[in-house]
Amino acid sequence: MPAYDKADLERRMHGAVESLKHDLGGLRTGRASASLLDPVTVEVYGAHMPLNQVATVSVPEPRMISVQVWDRSNVGPTDKAIRSAGLGLNPIVDGQTLRLPIPDLTEERRKELAKLAGQYAEKARIAARNVRRDGMDSLKTDEKKHEISEDERKRLETEVQKLTDSTIGEIDAAAQAKEKEILGQ
CATH class of the missing domain: 1.10.132.20 (Ribosome-recycling factor)
Structure with missing residues (x-):
């Protein structure tokens, strides 16, 4: 053979x-993209899970990413995970939704x-x-x-x-x- x-x-x-x-x-440009959050893992239920398994990620505006967390108890860990991912994003918590404004580069x-x-x-x-x-x-x-x-x-x-x-x-x-x-x- x-x-x-x-x-x-x-x-x-x-x-x-x-x-x-x-x-x-995964590289950030000036525009919002849901794939920007692909590398983010959230520590919930005693395990590290990809963000897309604990929340819905959407892009409602060109410079804004919206993260709708399914379980209210996971809002804090999700916020912490996004802040510590080294993406330069600072989430604004609004109930179970995290809004991520994309700053200019x-x-x-x-x-x-x-x-x-x-x-x-x-x-x-x-x-x-x-x-x-x-x-x-x-x-x-x-x-x-x-x-x-x-x-x-x-x-x-x-x-x-x-x-x-x-x-x-x-x-x-x-x-x-x-x-x-x-x-x-």
């Missing part, structure tokens, strides 16, 4: 792009976030290159075992390289779009 598995390489490269998009979604903070987006993109590019290396290694292994010919290996290596190039192109496009959004261009 050949070690080379094109479907597995495609799945792993797609995973690198999806992971990047998830990471970029300073120029310095915008540059930091753009730099962080670049670091996330580089991590994703490295992941894609590692997948390419694994694919090339498995092709060489298959050739050594005489499961594929040298010509077949070269053809498949070209295929793997094209897949890598298109994945890195996707990564670059996602990172550039996020940097533009952060820098307000």
Whole structure:
């Protein structure tokens, strides 16, 4: 059985792009986004739970996030979790609803976030290159075992390289779009 598995390489490269998009979604821009609160976990009922399992998160206005806590006893822990998440948000408690006004980003903070987006993109590019290396290694292994010919290996290596190039192109496009959004261009 050949070690080379094109479907597995495609799945792993797609995973690198999806992971990047998830990471970029957590970066704060000047606009409100429900995904901004995805990394927040709340300590309730003796366990750490994702915010979306104790409250409904919505975006009623471009610069406001609303968090409707289901159980009144969880309002305090939810407020504390959002404040300590390092997002720079200060909730306004209104009964069982927390309103989170999104403050303007300073120029310095915008540059930091753009730099962080670049670091996330580089991590994703490295992941894609590692997948390419694994694919090339498995092709060489298959050739050594005489499961594929040298010509077949070269053809498949070209295929793997094209897949890598298109994945890195996707990564670059996602990172550039996020940097533009952060820098307000």
